[in-house]
Amino acid sequence: MRFRRLLGAILRSVHTDTPSSSPGVQKLAQKILNSSKSAGRKSTRKSQTSGKPVADSGIVKCNISITNYMRNGQCESALSLFNSMPSKTSVSWNSMISGYLSNGRFELAHKMFDQMPHRDLVSWNIMITGCIRNKNLGAAKILFDQMPERDVVSWNALLSGYAQNGYVDEAKRTFDEMPVKNEISWNGILAAYVQNGRIEEARRLFDSKGSWAVVSWNCLMGGYLKKRMLLEARQIFDRMPMRDEVSWNTMISCYAQNGQMEEAKKLFDESPVRDVFTWTAIVSGYVQNGMLDEARRVFDEMPEKNAVSWNAMIAGYVQCNKMDLARDLFEAMSCPNISSWNTMITGYAQNGDIVEARSLFDRMPCRDCISWAAIISGYAQSGHSEEALHMFVEMKRAGEMLNRSAFTCVLSTCAEIAALELGKQIHGRLVKAGLEMGYYVGNALLAMYCKCGCIEEAYDVFGGISDKDTVSWNTMINGYARHGFGKEALKLFQNMERAGMRPDDVTMVGVLSACSHTGLTDTGTTYFYSMDRDYGIIANAKHYTCMIDLLGRAGRLDDAQNLMRNMPFEPDAASWGALLGASRIHGNAELGEKAAKMIFTLEPWNAGMYVLLSNLYASSRRWREVGEMRLKMRDTGVRKVPGYSWVEVQNKIHTFSVGDTTHPQSHQLYAFLEELDLRMKQEGYVPATKFVLHDVEEEEKAHMLKYHSEKLAVAFAILNVPAGRPIRVIKNLRVCEDCHTAFKYISKIVGRLIILRDSNRFHHFNDGVCTCGDYW
DNA sequence: ATAGGGTTAG
Numbered sequence: 085m086r087f088r089r090l091l092g093a094i095l096r097s098v099h100t101d102t103p104s105s106s107p108g109v110q111k112l113a114q115k116i117l118n119s120s121k122s123a124g125r126k127s128t129r130k131s132q133t134s135g136k137p138v139a140d141s142g143i144v145k146c147n148i149s150i151t152n153y154m155r156n157g158q159c160e161s162a163l164s165l166f167n168s169m170p171s172k173t174s175v176s177w178n179s180m181i182s183g184y185l186s187n188g189r190f191e192l193a194h195k196m197f198d199q200m201p202h203r204d205l206v207s208w209n210i211m212i213t214g215c216i217r218n219k220n221l222g223a224a225k226i227l228f229d230q231m232p233e234r235d236v237v238s239w240n241a242l243l244s245g246y247a248q249n250g251y252v253d254e255a256k257r258t259f260d261e262m263p264v265k266n267e268i269s270w271n272g273i274l275a276a277y278v279q280n281g282r283i284e285e286a287r288r289l290f291d292s293k294g295s296w297a298v299v300s301w302n303c304l305m306g307g308y309l310k311k312r313m314l315l316e317a318r319q320i321f322d323r324m325p326m327r328d329e330v331s332w333n334t335m336i337s338c339y340a341q342n343g344q345m346e347e348a349k350k351l352f353d354e355s356p357v358r359d360v361f362t363w364t365a366i367v368s369g370y371v372q373n374g375m376l377d378e379a380r381r382v383f384d385e386m387p388e389k390n391a392v393s394w395n396a397m398i399a400g401y402v403q404c405n406k407m408d409l410a411r412d413l414f415e416a417m418s419c420p421n422i423s424s425w426n427t428m429i430t431g432y433a434q435n436g437d438i439v440e441a442r443s444l445f446d447r448m449p450c451r452d453c454i455s456w457a458a459i460i461s462g463y464a465q466s467g468h469s470e471e472a473l474h475m476f477v478e479m480k481r482a483g484e485m486l487n488r489s490a491f492t493c494v495l496s497t498c499a500e501i502a503a504l505e506l507g508k509q510i511h512g513r514l515v516k517a518g519l520e521m522g523y524y525v526g527n528a529l530l531a532m533y534c535k536c537g538c539i540e541e542a543y544d545v546f547g548g549i550s551d552k553d554t555v556s557w558n559t560m561i562n563g564y565a566r567h568g569f570g571k572e573a574l575k576l577f578q579n580m581e582r583a584g585m586r587p588d589d590v591t592m593v594g595v596l597s598a599c600s601h602t603g604l605t606d607t608g609t610t611y612f613y614s615m616d617r618d619y620g621i622i623a624n625a626k627h628y629t630c631m632i633d634l635l636g637r638a639g640r641l642d643d644a645q646n647l648m649r650n651m652p653f654e655p656d657a658a659s660w661g662a663l664l665g666a667s668r669i670h671g672n673a674e675l676g677e678k679a680a681k682m683i684f685t686l687e688p689w690n691a692g693m694y695v696l697l698s699n700l701y702a703s704s705r706r707w708r709e710v711g712e713m714r715l716k717m718r719d720t721g722v723r724k725v726p727g728y729s730w731v732e733v734q735n736k737i738h739t740f741s742v743g744d745t746t747h748p749q750s751h752q753l754y755a756f757l758e759e760l761d762l763r764m765k766q767e768g769y770v771p772a773t774k775f776v777l778h779d780v781e782e783e784e785k786a787h788m789l790k791y792h793s794e795k796l797a798v799a800f801a802i803l804n805v806p807a808g809r810p811i812r813v814i815k816n817l818r819v820c821e822d823c824h825t826a827f828k829y830i831s832k833i834v835g836r837l838i839i840l841r842d843s844n845r846f847h848h849f850n851d852g853v854c855t856c857g858d859y860w
Numbered sequence: 861a862t863a864g865g866g867t868t869a870g
Binding site (some may be wrong): 143144145146147148149150151152173174175176177178179180181182204205206207208209210211212215235236237239240241242243267268269270271274275297298299300301302303304305306309328329330331333334335336337339340359360361362363364365366367368369371378388390392394395396397398399423427624655661668740820845 | 861862863864865866867868869870
């Protein structure tokens with residue numbers, strides 16, 4: 085999921101290549117200056133006719149060279165030419181500043197701007213644009229307010245800055261305040277709506293005015309493309325008084341991206357011009373529709389290719405996990421850009437080859453935030469959370485800035501490994517960068533807080549999202565449900581309806597699981613049977629699983645089985661899993677065994693099932709079967725996923741496995757656990773030894789339970805997290821039942837809130853009770 | 861063909 089988003093981010097980001105500067109610049113500067121001496125007079129005469137002071141033509145030629153060097157990314161050459169100039173105009177300075185900015189050298193540009201003897205209007209405008217490109221809208225606004233005079237360019241720059249950063253209302257205010265408006269201003273406000281997904285408002289604005297520039301027609305059409313509104317886009321295309329290449333390309337992309345390759349091809353043949361954009365649109369259209377062979381055929385036919393075309397083809401192979409073909413193309417590219425490298429890194433990471441991903445990461449000539457996001461996600465995804473964290477720190481040290489996509493990606497990594505402190509830091513940097521708004525980032529932030537066990541903070545973020553979409557509501561509703569706050573989830577669902585948002589199938593999974601996790605059997609049943617009637621949502625396997633869980637929890641095992649028999653599709657492993665859970669809790673070993681065996685048939689690789697079934701046998705002392713299970717696991721090569729738990733303290737993740745003695749504080753931990761054990765027993769705790777698999781003496785079993793990974797993690801957190809703060813522990817598997825009982829006692833004894841995330845849900849232990857109601 | 865603001869493909 086996250087890799088898909090990352091791949092999208094790669095494909096959206098724009099990069100400029102930076103060849104190294106060439107030598108012999110001094111010589112060239114001298115040559116230019118010498119040759120221009122004779123031609124100098126002419127330009128002076130011209131200046132008298134125009135009435136404007138025009139510089140010596142030698143200076144002009146140097147300025148042109150500076151611009152050209154900068155366009156080629158040769159900042160050093162530009163600078164030495166600039167330094168060798170005996171006299172300079174403001175154009176010389178402005179060319180340097182602008183060049184630095186387009187090469188991403190913000191600090192150098194700013195230094196030049198400060199040193200410049202006479203800043204003119206253009207200098208200010210360049211800096212404003214530079215700040216905006218550097219994602220520093222705040223600095224742009226300060227410059228705008230400071231500058232001695234403003235022209236329409238200044239206003240347009242600010243307008244587009246607001247638009248690009250999601251501040252549509254500020255953009256509108258700026259537009260209304262502008263003393264003079266031109267075509268670009270009008271396009272700016274139109275783009276503000278389009279870029280921020282407000283296509284209806286864009287259309288209203290468009291219809292309110294008679295004539296628009298071709299650019300604006302294209303912009304509106306592009307808006308419809310993003311919303312996949314093909315008919316509207318085509319209507320605009322047909323109504324356009326004039327078309328340029330962009331118009332054709334936008335319309336062709338529109339069809340290509342929506343799977344209508346025949347229409348795209350037709351328009352491609354009709355188009356008066358076919359440039360790299362046109363060809364690439366067709367190639368990526370085939371790629372996006374999974375037609376790799378077609379894509380490759382067109383790709384090989386292309387008269388000219390640029391990096392984008394190559395990358396589209398490579399991304400196609402990566403998406404289909406054909407890393408060998410992707411590698412062949414990547415190596416055939418004359419100069420791969422950052423996107424090419426990023427695509428390959430993402431590909432290896434999603435294929436589980438983190439070593440190759442890292443090797444490419446280390447070898448790439450320069451990195452951007454997507455590269456970092458890719459490698460961090462790769463590590464997190466493959467379970468190397470420590471390494472993921474380490475790379476976060478490295479990234480900060482390298483001074484890398486995150487963009488919206490990278491923020492989203494990194495936040496979901498934080499969510500996955502529950503790196504809360506880090507997540508909070510990222511949140512802070514989001515606010516600082518002025519990027520905390522907007523669907524994707526806002527929703528990722530919300531999900532991060534939910535998954536890190538901070539449901540209140542999640543709700544704060546939820547409240548701050550101005551344009552809540554279905555995903556925002558679903559994330560919050562599901563978050564409440566997973567935390568065991570069923571009433572809050574259902575209340576939010578009612579608010580959602582009141583806000584006029586239409587629930588979808590994901591919403592209903594949240595609603596049903598809220599009912600299930602809170603034991604609201606009747607409410608859940610009512611929702612389940614009214615879903616289709618009220619919202620046209622047909623129950624899928626997940627909804628049925630929620631219902632089996634809901635009925636099973638209430639002890640209605642027969643009803644649960646009946647529902648399963650009447651499902652319009654074959655029960656999957658998850659449905660049987662829900663039944664197994666219910667059987668286990670209500671002590672129906674026979675049904676549990678049947679369910680577990682069904683799961684074996686469906687998912688022979690599912691190690692968790694072997695363990696669950698072993699537990700089931702162990703709890704009824706059927707040691708022979710326990711032994712058989714162990715043999716079966718060995719024969720099928722299935723390995724039990726080792727259980728481990730972790731805690732984040734001061735930005736560091738501390739991981740524990742069962743009986744762990746590797747932690748530096750382990751002596752202290754074991755002593756503390758002994759002490760807790762004693763106090764728990766005084767309060768009435770009895771170790772649930774039936775959950776120990778092995779056929780050993782009771783006393784030995786109790787000993788084994790005492791040092792489960794989650795117990796070690798909780799003990800560590802109590803000793804290291806300042807009093808008054810909640811304790812947040814994460815376990816990769818389901819929490820052990822004995823630990824669950826123990827944590828209820830511990831929460832009361834030490835007077836702390838313990839929030840435990842296991843592979844299924846959240847448990848909040850407080851003053852002797854858990855929000856799961858002891859059913860999970 | 862010297863510097864600043866708007867639209868398209870990954």
